[in-house]
Amino acid sequence: GENVEQHPSTLSVQEGDSAVIKCTYSDSASNYFPWYKQELGKRPQLIIDIRSNVGEKKDQRIAVTLNKTAKHFSLHITETQPEDSAVYFCAASREAAGNKLTFGGGTRVLVKP
Amino acid sequence: NAGVTQTPKFQVLKTGQSMTLQCAQDMNHNSMYWYRQDPGMGLRLIYYSASEGTTDKGEVPNGYNVSRLNKREFSLRLESAAPSQTSVYFCASSDRPSLYGYTFGSGTRLTVV
Numbered sequence: 001g002e003n004v005e006q007h008p009s010t011l012s013v014q015e016g017d018s019a020v021i022k023c024t025y026s027d028s029a030s031n032y033f034p035w036y037k038q039e040l041g042k043r044p045q046l047i048i049d050i051r052s053n054v055g056e057k058k059d060q061r062i063a064v065t066l067n068k069t070a071k072h073f074s075l076h077i078t079e080t081q082p083e084d085s086a087v088y089f090c091a092a093s094r095e096a097a098g099n100k101l102t103f104g105g106g107t108r109v110l111v112k113p
Numbered sequence: 114n115a116g117v118t119q120t121p122k123f124q125v126l127k128t129g130q131s132m133t134l135q136c137a138q139d140m141n142h143n144s145m146y147w148y149r150q151d152p153g154m155g156l157r158l159i160y161y162s163a164s165e166g167t168t169d170k171g172e173v174p175n176g177y178n179v180s181r182l183n184k185r186e187f188s189l190r191l192e193s194a195a196p197s198q199t200s201v202y203f204c205a206s207s208d209r210p211s212l213y214g215y216t217f218g219s220g221t222r223l224t225v226v
Binding site: 001006009034036042043044045046049079082089099100101102104105108 | 144146147148153156157158161163171172188203209211214215217218219222
């Protein structure tokens, strides 16, 4: 089955700096890669996703890049703000019945004012 | 429009007790999932239901059973709770995970003593 590794496990940045979280996956057939943000005590919420036919996607201050050859994808947050402090999860799945997501271990991001 | 509703939000069980976690969605989604979240281990899939009438094991199914009661409801049962099942449990649903990702419920924090 799919295995997703996520690094780093914790990340501390100064407000205004950029944050980068990296994930690798094992199943070359995976073709959908979402990112979720989980604030303390809350449910995970989808913030951005990318499909295998696209190399990069942006949404305001966040962007995701995908390298299918190397089987890794990354989340980039620019101009970080205190409200970006949360746990971020990457995930991967393939187009198939069930389409179950396999999640990485999560990255706790702390943005220091 | 409630989305995905989980009950209860908190529960304390004694070792050996049984309980059922309830999950219902009102978005007419075909697929439903149960995950557990433990510190540093991300979200791990327990069971999923690709469509009404079907259920399949995920990564960590031991000690759990599920029932897809109808299209809306997907319950998770612990027959004989163990301390290792102390965790936060999330239910999720999706119509096309590879297009829209998951919608998560608010979670159930379960402690087994």
